[in-house]
Amino acid sequence: DVEKLQAELKAVQVAVAERASFRATLNGNVTANAPIPFVTAYDVGGGYDAITGVYTVPISGAYFFYCQLFPSFLTTLNIDIMCNGNICARSRCYDKVEQSSCLSAYTAHFNAGDKVWVKPNVGGSYWGGVHSFFSGFLVSPDP
Known part of the structure; x- marks a missing residue:
């Protein structure tokens, strides 16, 4: 039936x-x-701007953000996940014996247009690729 197929197509397009x-x-x-x-x-x-490092939330809903940084030197590292200019999550890693990665995660509701980024307290050289990254995804959109 054509109406049923159109309804299914609409549901897939929305998803x-x-x-x-x-x-x-x-x-x-x-x-x-x-x-x-x-x-x-x-x-x-x-939503992600590689020039500024800022993710602009495109769809209102619940999101999960995750960051891992791996400095190539010994340090005490704070990783802040920033939400609209405020610290919404902080991880602190104290590595004075051997190098290791530090990670931070945060889940919350965000509105379209909200800004999220990662800010470390220590600059310098970090291992790249699979060792240091920032990711996020929409868990569920607002109804």
């Missing part, structure tokens, strides 16, 4: 339109206390 996710990896040095301009590996929904 596809309400997707948002990204993953960006590090490629270069990091500046302390500033957003990290990760290199975009993929971006569904077009």
Whole structure:
């Protein structure tokens, strides 16, 4: 029946339109206390800006954000996940014996247009690629 197929098509179009996710990896040095301009590996929904390092939420709903940084030197590292200019999550890693990665994650409701980025307290050289990255995805859109 044509009406049933049209309804199914509409449901699929809505489901596809309400997707948002990204993953960006590090490629270069990091500046302390500033957003990290990760290199975009993929971006569904077009929210991540690789020049500024800021993710602009495209669809209102519940989101999960995750960041991992791996400094190539011994340090005490804070990773702040920033939400509209405020710290919404902080991880602190104290590595004075051997190098290790530090990670931070945050889940909350965000409105379309909200800004999220990662800010470390220590600048310098970090391992790139699979060692240092920032990612996020829409868990469920607002009804």
